[in-house]
Each structure stands twice: as C-alpha cells, then as structure tokens.
Amino acid sequence: DNAKSFSPAGGVVTLRVNIARGRDTAVVRVVVDDQGPGIPEENLRSVFGRFYTHRPQAAAFGGHSGLGLSIAKQIVESFGGKIWAENIEGVSDEKPLGARFIVEFPAAPRG
Numbered sequence: 001d002n003a004k005s006f007s008p009a010g011g012v013v014t015l016r017v018n019i020a021r022g023r024d025t026a027v028v029r030v031v032v033d034d035q036g037p038g039i040p041e042e043n044l045r046s047v048f049g050r051f052y053t054h055r056p057q058a059a060a061f062g063g064h065s066g067l068g069l070s071i072a073k074q075i076v077e078s079f080g081g082k083i084w085a086e087n088i089e090g091v092s093d094e095k096p097l098g099a100r101f102i103v104e105f106p107a108a109p110r111g
Contacts, residue, residue, distance in 0.1 A: 002101075003033070003099070006099065007035045008036070017029070025106070027106060028105045028106075031103075033088060034098045036099055038095065039087060041087070044086065045084075047069055048069045050067060072103075080105065081105040081106070083104075084102055085099060085101050086099075087100070088100050
C-alpha cells in the first residue's frame, strides 16, 4: 500500500523475489520498487521508526499513521531478517526515480 500510495497515478510498483545461495547459506530477498518521490536521504533509517510519516499532499489524513514500516521491521527482525530502504537513483542524480524497500530472510541451505 505504501508503494502504491506514493507512486503517481498510473505508476508501476514492482515486486521481485529471489534466492541467493552461497556454499553454506541462502538468503531470500524481496524487493519492492515504486515510482514515487523517493525518501529524503536523512530519513532512510527513520522511516522505520514508530509514527514516522511523510504523507503525500493528496493523501487523506489518517492514511499514513507511521506504524506500518515499524511493524514490518519488527516482524522481519523476529524471523532473523533485515529490512532497509534506499532510493532508486536516476541517471542525472538530480532526484530519485522512486523508493526501494528490501527485505532479506535467511533460508535453509540446500541439503
């Protein structure tokens, strides 16, 4: 919902899932990309704090309570995973092409 609400009308939200396997480890990675304005560089970590919100101008009040990413972080970490945000950089580096959220979970190695 966050990716959709921050993307422009007709924008695309992309979801990718892959498994990276090493010799003794494997990681499941989920990546969500949006086409929104990105996240201010100084807020890339704080977006996961409770009650953090940076609501789009057209969004109705109450639609972004600032709890969703905080809860997602708690759930991901409770399963031994990691979650972080980054901006999708444009060619000119003037402004991001969107935001990217990455979740990684340890997976069982092939046996």
